[in-house]
Amino acid sequence: MEGRRISARYSSRRIVASKGGRRRRGGSSNGTLNHNSIVNKLQSREISPKPHRAFATTTAHQRFTTMRLVQEYDTHDRKFSSNSSITLPFLMKRSKLVEIVAAKNLVFALCHSGLCAAFSRDTNERICFLNVSPDEVIRSLFYNKNNDSLITVSVYASENFSSLKCRSTGIEYIRRGRPDDGFPLFESESLKWPGFVEFDDVNGKVLTYSAQDSVYKVFDLKNYTLLYSISDRHVQEIKISPGIMLLIFNRNSGHIPLQILSIEDGTVLKSFNHLLHRNKKVDFIEQFNEKLLVKQENENLQILDVRNAELTEISRTEFMTPSAFIFLYENQLFLTFRNRTVSVWNFRGELVTSFEDHLLWHPDCNTNNIYITSDQDLIISYCRADSDVQWLEGNGNAL
Template sequence: MDKKIQSSPRPSCGRRILAGKRQRPDESKNCVKKLLRREISRAGNWAFNRSNSQEKFRNFHLQEEFDTHDPKAHQFLKLPFLKKRSRIVEIVAARDTVFALTHSGICAAFSRETNKRICFLNISSDEVIRSLFYNKNNDSLITVSVYASDNFSSLKCRTTPIEYIRRGQPDAGFPLFESESLRWPGFVEFDDVNGKVLTYSAQDRIYKVFDLKNYTMLYSISDKHVQEIKISPGIMLLIFDKAPSHVPLKILSIEDGSVLKAFNHLLHRNKKVDFIEQFNEKLLVKQENENLQILDVRNSQLTEVSRTEFMTPSAFIFLYENQLFLTFRNRTVAVWNFRGELVTSFEDHLLWYPDCNTNNIYITSEQDLIISYCKAHPDNCGEEAVGSINISNILTGKCLAKIRADDPNVGISPRARGNSSVIRSTVQEALEDVTALFYDEERNEIYTGNRHGLVHTLTRSPVMSHDLIA
């Protein structure tokens, strides 16, 4: 996954992303018959995986509530907007620690072991944290911030080991990329797929690539005609200033910056370029009111998809494991392959937000499931007050599970009664206006954040042993 943060004063965080209970017959309660039916099924592993996914998301209940707002702790802050309640815009979980970032710029860390807030990550009274990135290479959290003293104009990065945060020592980290002037329109982009960081210093007009493991600089790119850089597994695509009839392109090795290929891609004159995207050897180019072009840069083979079939999406998610990509447009999600064929249309996955807020979308590491905040009743033309969390299979489009407030099987988890914290929200309030979502695959827990600055944990409640086998 790629994540790009630009240094404009207060924009929304931009991202590039390079991912009811069914009635059963009585015999299905017999474990032996379940296993036998699974083994002789024509559907084979696919059926088992689907059933296993359905089981994983059954019996989800509200178990915990965390609050990012603390009037006493916020008294030291200089900026008035930091002291007010603000919606959650980003959630990250790592090593039983949950990090929640608010729109105002406050970031809080919570422990899933003690179910208490550990600390706030703002170590300066005028610090506004803009984004978070978990660096799994060295088990640390990178925060990207702007400061009032700098008129919010320059990005500052800091890395802090998760272990220090767990000890309540958020100031034990150290700054990154101090040599770079990340003022508007500069940016920093974290590339988890290749283990690299790309920075752009607008003052010097220089791009630099750093190693995400130890933050050493690998090489720089200095060319005033570079308009944009797109990162793909193993390579980078350099997009240069457009000429009247073509756009110059270069493909570089992500490891050392060496040029692998340089070529021009022909364009329709006087037509705006909607997007240029690179995915391995495939180049995707779309101009206004023109067909989608998919170019194989190895052999120059060109595939076109009619503009009536493929309309310009608002966002992409590339699925490297499956050699597919997701498109988002008007609350709908679709899956395409690189032959220009529509692979999947989702049967029940109408997104809640029309602008494709990717903080409300999670793709599992196997890239087989998409978890999103959706319309609970997509066939209802009226405005719903509460959405649902939908879990769908990416390859089939089937909805495997829905966590809805009006589901009688969804409630407050019995385990929550023994927790030291208090859940003040109802299930309906927890699923109302969800502004951020994260799925912890190791713990099988879903974390949601809402406009009140509250974080809720949804987890599977204990079930009888005969329910554990699909």
């Protein structure tokens, strides 16, 4: 989707301003486990080096055998369409969902058109629409658990849909049907393309980039106070990891300058140069704790340990540039998504597992369609297979 960038690092989310039935496995037909299956799973739990994780993984399918449809919600409202003060006709038309966010007893559904509705799980009714301006198009949602609020990121027809505006609304106000009681965020920032705002739930920070003056700013996610700024026109990109940020500067002919900063106060922890092949573009640079992943066009993937400069490479024939990453910090692994396939790698350069029977519905996966449990032992994704959704699990070393 043009202009929509969702970061694939843990639960950090970046929004960039724009330019102008189910397969059964391992159980009986009535959803109960047979005797041999129970024995095998218990045996696996006892002899596994990670018994808790192994048992949870092998019983993953049974955890969902009782799932049933409880309630359906509909964001489309003919009464709203005919009587609303909304001035944008496309907001009144039915469109597909692009985000679903659950917070407390509320469910928020954001449509591709930019219309966003809030539903109550207690009454199973729609409470309100979150579009508080007649020309507002909501681009993304973020639930801020630090202060129990919902942040909406929007663009407006009056500004040619080119500048991001953020708004924070308390969950309690939404529950009462009063979305107008929210307040704007980062009003001092010019978030026109290619500016962006990125919400980092792990570190409790917000990163903004104002392209107008080439300034990055870091805010506290609890109270939205400014912590520090980074003003350097040579900074090409910033990557966020737990506790640190990686600054990627404009490349020179044979290397690219890099800095690692403390996420808390912006202190420079390490500065170094990474050698590059001349005249070849950089496909990506990603940071995972002390590991730096660098891939150039038609070259091997390099995994650099920034502590001791130890370098590991994965052959370009084995590792092809993916469209998205998800880092599994609990397992010290990372997932790659390419076309419709999912692969799991470790930082020794080894392919841990690939899901050969798992074909994602969308090519060039957007990680909005991927959910990983907090224990990182289960992936839920939208797939093209015998049924639309499959439940995937690893085999001990996978997830």
